[in-house]
Amino acid sequence: MTNLLEVVDLRTSFDTERGTVTAVDGASFTVAPGEVVGIVGESGCGKSVTAESILQLLDPASTTYSGQVRFGGEDLLTFGETAMRRIRGNRISMIFQDPMSALNPVFTIGDQLTEAILAHRRIGKQRARSEATELLEKTGIPEPQRRMRQYPHQLSGGQRQRVMIAMALSCDPELLIADEPTTALDVTTQSQILKLLIELKDEFDAGILFITHDLGVVAEICDRVVVMYLGEVVESANVHTLFDSPAHPYTRGLLASTPDIASDPSIDLPIIPGTVPTLHNVPVGCRFADRCSFVLPECRDRPIDLEVLSDGHSSRCIRSVKLFEDSAMSDGVAR
Amino acid sequence: MTDTMTVGSLNRINKTYSRRSMFLRRFGAHKLAVTGGIVLAVVVLVALIGPLLAGDPLALNPSQRLASPSFEHPFGTDNYGRDTFARAVAGARVSLLVGAVTAIITSVLGAIVGLFASYNRIADAILMRISDGLMAFPAILLAIAIMAAMGQRISNVIIALSIVFTPYVARIVRSAALVAKEQTYVEALRSQGASLFRILWINIFPNILSPLIIQATFVFADSIITEAALSFLGAGVPPPAPSWGNMLLDGKTLIYNAWWMTVFPGAFIMSTILAVNLLGDGLRDLLDPTFNRRK
Numbered sequence: 001m002t003n004l005l006e007v008v009d010l011r012t013s014f015d016t017e018r019g020t021v022t023a024v025d026g027a028s029f030t031v032a033p034g035e036v037v038g039i040v041g042e043s044g045c046g047k048s049v050t051a052e053s054i055l056q057l058l059d060p061a062s063t064t065y066s067g068q069v070r071f072g073g074e075d076l077l078t079f080g081e082t083a084m085r086r087i088r089g090n091r092i093s094m095i096f097q098d099p100m101s102a103l104n105p106v107f108t109i110g111d112q113l114t115e116a117i118l119a120h121r122r123i124g125k126q127r128a129r130s131e132a133t134e135l136l137e138k139t140g141i142p143e144p145q146r147r148m149r150q151y152p153h154q155l156s157g158g159q160r161q162r163v164m165i166a167m168a169l170s171c172d173p174e175l176l177i178a179d180e181p182t183t184a185l186d187v188t189t190q191s192q193i194l195k196l197l198i199e200l201k202d203e204f205d206a207g208i209l210f211i212t213h214d215l216g217v218v219a220e221i222c223d224r225v226v227v228m229y230l231g232e233v234v235e236s237a238n239v240h241t242l243f244d245s246p247a248h249p250y251t252r253g254l255l256a257s258t259p260d261i262a263s264d265p266s267i268d269l270p271i272i273p274g275t276v277p278t279l280h281n282v283p284v285g286c287r288f289a290d291r292c293s294f295v296l297p298e299c300r301d302r303p304i305d306l307e308v309l310s311d312g313h314s315s316r317c318i319r320s321v322k323l324f325e326d327s328a329m330s331d332g333v334a335r
Numbered sequence: 336m337t338d339t340m341t342v343g344s345l346n347r348i349n350k351t352y353s354r355r356s357m358f359l360r361r362f363g364a365h366k367l368a369v370t371g372g373i374v375l376a377v378v379v380l381v382a383l384i385g386p387l388l389a390g391d392p393l394a395l396n397p398s399q400r401l402a403s404p405s406f407e408h409p410f411g412t413d414n415y416g417r418d419t420f421a422r423a424v425a426g427a428r429v430s431l432l433v434g435a436v437t438a439i440i441t442s443v444l445g446a447i448v449g450l451f452a453s454y455n456r457i458a459d460a461i462l463m464r465i466s467d468g469l470m471a472f473p474a475i476l477l478a479i480a481i482m483a484a485m486g487q488r489i490s491n492v493i494i495a496l497s498i499v500f501t502p503y504v505a506r507i508v509r510s511a512a513l514v515a516k517e518q519t520y521v522e523a524l525r526s527q528g529a530s531l532f533r534i535l536w537i538n539i540f541p542n543i544l545s546p547l548i549i550q551a552t553f554v555f556a557d558s559i560i561t562e563a564a565l566s567f568l569g570a571g572v573p574p575p576a577p578s579w580g581n582m583l584l585d586g587k588t589l590i591y592n593a594w595w596m597t598v599f600p601g602a603f604i605m606s607t608i609l610a611v612n613l614l615g616d617g618l619r620d621l622l623d624p625t626f627n628r629r630k
Contacts, residue, residue: 057525061456089527096526101519106541115537116527167527177526 003030004175004207005054009067012046012053016062021279023049025231026067031175031207036198038222038239039211040254044276046231047211051177054209055092056084071175090120093168097180099160103152109136109163110148117170135166138203140196158189165196169204176201177209182217194221215258219243224312227251230276230287233306235320237313247315249292286317294319361621368617374610378603382431385424392417392425392577401593411595413585422577423599429578430559430607433492437558438551440497445504446547450535452505453512463509466502474499478561479570487573492565496558507550511543545622552615556608563604579604 012024024046031037039047052058054069054076069076076087088094096102103112113132114125121128129148136144139162152160161181168176178197182190198221201208210222218225218239225242227235227250235248246252253272263269274291283289285300292299299318308314362368386392396416404411410419448466452459469477481495515521516539524534559579565571566580567587574581579600586596 052522055526057522085528085530087528088525089529094523094526096519096523098519102523104520104524104538104542107538115533119528119533164523167523 002032004033004035004071005031005209006068006070007050007054008070010050010053010069011066012049012058013064014058014062015064018280020064022282023231023279024053025282027226027228027231027233028067029226029233029236031209033174033207034201034205035224036201036208036210036222038218038225039209039228040213040215040218040225041228042213042276044230044278045228047213047228048179049231050228051094051179051209051211054177055088055094056081057088057094086120089116089168089173090171091173092175092177093171093173094177094179095161095164095168095181097183099157099164099184100152102164103160105152108149108151109155113148113163113167113170116167120171132166132170135170136163138169138200139163139166140192141166156189157185158193161185161189161193162196165193165200169200169206172204173206175207175209177211179211180213181210183212183214190217191220197221215254227254230282231279232287232316234288234317235313235315236306237315241310241313247309247313247320248288248317249294249319250288251315253291253293358621362617365617365621367613368621371610371613371615371617374606375614378427378607378610379431381424382427386421386428389421389424390418392421393575394418394421401589403593404595410599411593413582413593413596414589419582419595419599422582423579423603426577426579426582426600427603427607429489429572429576430562430604433489433496433562433572434555434559434611436493437496437500438555440493441500441504441554442547442551444497444501445550446508446540446543448501448505449508450512450539450543452509453516453539454531454535459509462505466505469498469502474557474561475564475568478565479568482565482570487570489572489576492562492571495565496561499561500554500558504547504550504554507546508543511546512539515539515542545618549615549619549622552611552618556611556615559604559611560608 007030008028010024010027011022013020013022027046027050029037029039039050041047049058053065054071056065056076056079060081065077067077071087071092076084079087103109107115110129110132113135114128117123117128117131118125123131133144133148136147141147141159141162147155147159147163152163155163164181176197181197182193185193194217197208200206210217212218222239225237225239226233227242227248229250235242235246235251237247242251243255246255250272253270256270257272259269272291277283277287277290283300285302286292286295286304289295289299296319304316304318306314306316307320309320394417396412399408399412399416400414402408402412402416408418408420410423412418413422448462452462472480478495478499481498482491485491485494512535521534521539524538529538562571562578563580563583566578567584569581569584571580572578574585582600583597586593586600590597
């Protein structure tokens, strides 16, 4: 199957007052049509920047992109602002983490949805409005007619996220980028929204790039997972492989620190010590070395390459083959 | 039966919470704002219909010079025998016209400059340095300089005041727009392929309308005061056309002989400015959610 989106060696750097920082450093991954690819990592790993780089939403005055973002046979990074505007919302849509502020408070839901539809399609206002109502209905909002006339503050968080999804799907996009779409929602609403995304993905046959820090969500909806750490892809695998035999110590740490309903509450949850270093002092060798419990002296000597372990599974760790075998053998125990 | 009743009461609840009626109800409860509004309405009414009743503000009557207030001349007459009431009422037209037109021009220019500056760093640097420069002059001195350069006409008073006050409005708009622009909905709009025009004018503009309206009321008050000061200094509305400021100038030398020549225009200026400021403060309390509401 040909890929919908191919990100090749994407590098996004910002000019700051303290010099240039590279928030995404050589990320490569693909999304196929109908596939859900998750990007996971802690805060500050470059997940959101990766998403925003695909659509070039970052401040053009201080951001430099390099590498390739291949979409529909073309490299989006060579596109200018006008050409990108035709892609955004039309062929690639995005939904955001905070549905509370992602809608303009001064316009009704109907006006905003209609506006989004009219931005890319030459149809009459009446038709756009009726399509907007249909979309709201599709996303499972009760009484879409009435909701169309309401303002964002009159809707709950879950309903607003449904409106955002309706807006994102308004032009039948090929790719949907979801930047932590369920983080701000409570657990029941979260699972409803995830279900909705999967249903709509099948109906619209779109690929989804799903950004999250919640491994539970990843297990629920993703086909493949890309783990990022400090701007780099550290592991990328099929979702089953990732959960059954994680190869990178960071992935293992993330999995171990996820609470399990069966785990003994009197035992402290394992954590990854320390925090993500700032982008101003990126280590020379393995970027995770300072927090890694498997660290060896040679980890700090030189940058580590992404190593292919098996088909579709790669990891950026010099010990990953060994660790991978360990966890494959002790499957079930490591988790 | 019961069903229709429930639906009916639900509709009523929805209606009660519509934005406009809620604003009007809160405005009604804000006593100072209501007072300001009423006083301003009276002044506007006087300016509109007063000149029709009060007679000619320019008619000289040498036999009635410096007459004290009487039934015939409720505010007395000035040193040329002109009716002070007729002049004060005609002056109200001039003052309100100058204030209103200046407020409108500065709002439009300030909105354009401020929004543009908020979105383009180079434009921001240039426009804000120009406004810093303009704001570095005391408003009245800058206005006098502009009037001296352009000549004494009411239209030039408006132009001079607009130049003086636009930077203040532009600053407010710019800072409000900088805040609005960081909201997720702006990024969401960009992710939908919205053009800069659509983002700035259709989506951000309504969100900065409240501070803009509030600032416009203060510009309205300030330009009435500044116009009065300019005219008092002889650099504003040229005589013999009456304005509150040049009436004060005429009355100044005669203040011990004819107090009514200064007291009445002074009272008009004071009550109008007070009314506009009360209204502006009230609007700020009601429209600006970040401004702490008392009670």
